[in-house]
Structures are given as C-alpha cells and as structure tokens.
Amino acid sequence: MTPSTVVVGVDSSTQSTKAAFTDAATGRLLALGRAPHRVTGGAGARESDPEEWWRALGEAVAAGLREAGVPASAVAGIAVAGQQHGLVVLDGHGRPLRPALLWNDTRAAPQAAALAGALGGPAAWAARTGSVPVASMTAAKWQWLREHEPYAAESAAAVRLPHDFLTERLAGVAATDPGDASGTCWYSTATGAYDTEILGLVGLDESLLPPVAPTGATRVGSLTRAAAERLGLPAGIAVAAGTGDNMAAAVGLGLGGAGLLDHPVLGLGTSGTVFAATRTRPASAALAGFASADGGYLPLACTLNCTLAVDKVAALLGLDRDDAAPGGEAVLLPYLDGERTPDLPAASGVLTGLRHDTTPRQLLGAAYEGAAVTVLRALDEVVRACGLDPADPAVASRPLRLVGGGARGRTWVETVRRLSGRPLLIPAAGELVALGAAALAAGAASGRDAVEVAGEWGTGNGRLVPPVERDRATWYRVTSVIDGLVAGGSPG
Numbered sequence: 001m002t003p004s005t006v007v008v009g010v011d012s013s014t015q016s017t018k019a020a021f022t023d024a025a026t027g028r029l030l031a032l033g034r035a036p037h038r039v040t041g042g043a044g045a046r047e048s049d050p051e052e053w054w055r056a057l058g059e060a061v062a063a064g065l066r067e068a069g070v071p072a073s074a075v076a077g078i079a080v081a082g083q084q085h086g087l088v089v090l091d092g093h094g095r096p097l098r099p100a101l102l103w104n105d106t107r108a109a110p111q112a113a114a115l116a117g118a119l120g121g122p123a124a125w126a127a128r129t130g131s132v133p134v135a136s137m138t139a140a141k142w143q144w145l146r147e148h149e150p151y152a153a154e155s156a157a158a159v160r161l162p163h164d165f166l167t168e169r170l171a172g173v174a175a176t177d178p179g180d181a182s183g184t185c186w187y188s189t190a191t192g193a194y195d196t197e198i199l200g201l202v203g204l205d206e207s208l209l210p211p212v213a214p215t216g217a218t219r220v221g222s223l224t225r226a227a228a229e230r231l232g233l234p235a236g237i238a239v240a241a242g243t244g245d246n247m248a249a250a251v252g253l254g255l256g257g258a259g260l261l262d263h264p265v266l267g268l269g270t271s272g273t274v275f276a277a278t279r280t281r282p283a284s285a286a287l288a289g290f291a292s293a294d295g296g297y298l299p300l301a302c303t304l305n306c307t308l309a310v311d312k313v314a315a316l317l318g319l320d321r322d323d324a325a326p327g328g329e330a331v332l333l334p335y336l337d338g339e340r341t342p343d344l345p346a347a348s349g350v351l352t353g354l355r356h357d358t359t360p361r362q363l364l365g366a367a368y369e370g371a372a373v374t375v376l377r378a379l380d381e382v383v384r385a386c387g388l389d390p391a392d393p394a395v396a397s398r399p400l401r402l403v404g405g406g407a408r409g410r411t412w413v414e415t416v417r418r419l420s421g422r423p424l425l426i427p428a429a430g431e432l433v434a435l436g437a438a439a440l441a442a443g444a445a446s447g448r449d450a451v452e453v454a455g456e457w458g459t460g461n462g463r464l465v466p467p468v469e470r471d472r473a474t475w476y477r478v479t480s481v482i483d484g485l486v487a488g489g490s491p492g
C-alpha cells in the first residue's frame, strides 16, 4: 500500500550517507538511499570536505526517492543525524574554509590535555560539560586550528558540527540540538546552554555558534526552495533539529523518556560505542556524559578502532571478514588510529602471544576480540552512570542491543556474545541511526515525541540471542595487555 505520509531520516556518518524513506504511519522502511564520502589524512589526521557530505546527502535522497516508489509530494519532513564532534568552519557565505576535522582525528591531543588541565581539572569539566576534553572533542579541535591555522580560525564566520552544517543547508537557519552540542565540550549539560567561561577560554565568540534548539518535537525550519530543488523534495516540509548519530540510534531503538531507560547499547561502526539513555545526568570523568535527543542523557564511551580497523586486519591477512577463529593465546589490539578509550592518542596496533601454531584466522579473531573488549570494558561504567549496580542480576541480564554495520556480521555477534556473557538484542532493522532520524523528522512534522513514535514503529524490535558463558580467559588476557599499555609498561 502506498503510504500517504513519508519522512526522511538521514545518517551522515564517517564513511557514508544513508537516507531512510520511512512510512510515517507504520515506520516501514520504504527505501534506503546511500552514497559514500571520503575521509582523507594520515599520521593522526582525519578530514572530510563538508561539501562532499552535502553532495552525498543529495545523492542518497535522490536514490531513496527513486527506490521508494512514492511521489515526492508524500514527503512531510526530514532530519539529519551526523557523526559527532567534527569541527566545521564556514565563511560568511556558509562555505567551508577548510575540510572538517573529524572525531577520529587525534592531532588535537596536546590541546585536549591542556584544556583538561584548566578550569579545575578533569572532574570539574565532567561536572559542568558532562565530558573531559580528549582529542575527539570539538573544543580541542578548535584549539588545534587556532594554533596551527590561525588564519582559518580568525576568518571563521560560523562554527558548526556535521549534522547542524547539513541542517542549515536544508532549512537556511542555524540550529543545533542539545545531544550533539554536548559533544563539543563548550556546552554545559548542567545548564543546558553554551558555557561562556569555556568559550572565553578558547576565544570563541558565541555568535559564531548555532542556537541550541529545545528538545521535544523540534522543528527548526522548513526546506528552502533551493534545497528542495536540489533534493527533489517539496519546499516547505518540516526540517527537524536533528542530532548526533549515537543519540539518533537511541531514538530509533525507542530508548529515552517515552520509552525504555537504562538499557545498554553497543554500536559497532567505524567507532565502537557503548551507551544508554537515562534520566541521571552523568558527570564521570571516565565517560562522555552526553545529552540525549529527548531531554535526557546519554553516558557513552567511544573507541576509535572498531569495524574499519578489524576489516583492515582481515585485508592484511587476505581473509574474508568472517573467516576468523577465536584468537587463542594471541592478543591483537587494532589501535590503528591511536585510541580514545583508553585515552592513548599516539597508540598503534599491538600484537602479543604469537606462537608457531598461531593461524591467520586466529589473528583475525584476536583483532575482533581486541576491538570488542576495548569497548565492552566501559559497559559497567555506563551502567553505573545510570545509577545502577552492574552486578545486580536484574541489571546484568538486560539484553545488550547491537547497532551499526558490525551488528550484521556473524563474527562480531559471536565475539560480543562470548566476551560479554550477556543476552543480545539484534534489531531486525539495520539502520537505526537513519530510522532514529526519521522518527525525529516525524516528530517535527507532527508535533509528536520522536521516541514515542519510534516505539510505536517498533524499529528497535528484533531477535533475542541467549547468553553463553563468558569467556573470562580471553577477557583477562586482552584486558591485561590493555592495562599494560595504559600503565606505559611493555604489553603481554
């Protein structure tokens, strides 16, 4: 049946853009348009041209519209969820002054350390912004730009995050949301506003930043005529505030105020993430204490090396990504991009425990184990940030929801199952970020709560995988190598 109202959720993530054309009444995914964009750089640098995101958004929407088989006039709203933290600097005409510095660019590590030492130190930062500056955070990137390319920083007429750069291209108005703003380290989750003392510390004029839209069914504007012509969608449809990609995944899963609270999620994409939607404001220096898209919070830990790093190890070994076996004695930490959790921006990959009988398949399995343990180590801290005891059996038995490209992978699912010892919930829908954005678009078009909409759609429903006994031997082997790296000693 042809739906009468369609909404478009856009996921502009690290490697690609996806546009989910979704039946607003039922949440049925009608089509998923996709377009890749490039990440360039080496030696710690990771950059993308924001104009490529805009081009990819146009291509993904055009492809989705063709495939959905609905008239453009059925589309009632659009929302963008984007990779977090990226620094976009624009001239007075809204054109990028240079490529965006991405979340996994580690060059700002010295600036992050200097910032973390200011204002009373890490605990004080966590208390006011929710998070301690690390190289990923936008404030650290801004400081890097001021030091290394002062001309670009001084000429900036606007400073944006990836999702609000795209939202502005759609609606012609500057706007961001509390979720993505909380990844800058210049927004306070305690006050719900930009922190003027921090802006003073980093020499950034607040007028360069987009206003933070209130949470709820937030429509920030309407699709401009120019954007409508470019995308082939009707001018005047609702444009939502959008949010960061992890916040949108929570919405798509139906997690948040109108849905389930304090249930953990594991994101397996370029980044590995663990997070939960909660009502307790996180202020632990060990986590990023983000805001969520629905007025609550999203304590989260993020690693820089997940699916892409493991795929790289598979390519080096000449193996298909699922041609892997448990690692045995071998431990491989695929920290190809440095690491953020733990905060080791200068780290590189580490291999220990190699024997004559170690096989290539075990080495690949060890890369999965290394990446999985690195992110799963933060799970208990996320649970504690929700005000819960991770050892409470009722809490420990809550299924871990898997999202991101890796959730489609057999070896990822089996590795996470074995190392977490938890039941897993694998949503039938593969694109939770784009579907979460679609729910935000539906909320903006109808005035309804987006988490409630996603809950009714059932986009978070899926297959429950029962737990297996936890592989503690591998867990301790891998964590001891990580602990050795953190302590600065020799691994192994």
Ligand SMILES: Nc1ncnc2c1ncn2[C@@H]1O[C@H](COP(=O)(O)OP(=O)(O)O)[C@@H](O)[C@H]1O
Binding pocket: 013, 014, 015, 016, 268, 269, 270, 271, 307, 308, 311, 321, 403, 404, 405, 406, 407, 408, 409, 410, 412
């Ligand atoms: N079937 C699969 N098995 C394992 N990994 C997969 C599968 N499909 C996609 N991926 C991985 O998912 C990643 C892309 O996931 P995605 O969540 O879209 O990433 P991002 O949001 O960072 O752009 C790729 O790096 C790829 O390795």
Ligand SMILES: O=C(CO)[C@@H](O)[C@H](O)COP(=O)(O)O
Binding pocket: 013, 014, 015, 082, 083, 084, 085, 103, 136, 183, 244, 245, 246, 269, 270, 271, 272, 273, 288, 300, 302
């Ligand atoms: O930096 C973070 C979260 O703090 C990352 O999770 C980015 O938001 C990029 O995500 P993916 O492209 O891996 O989805």
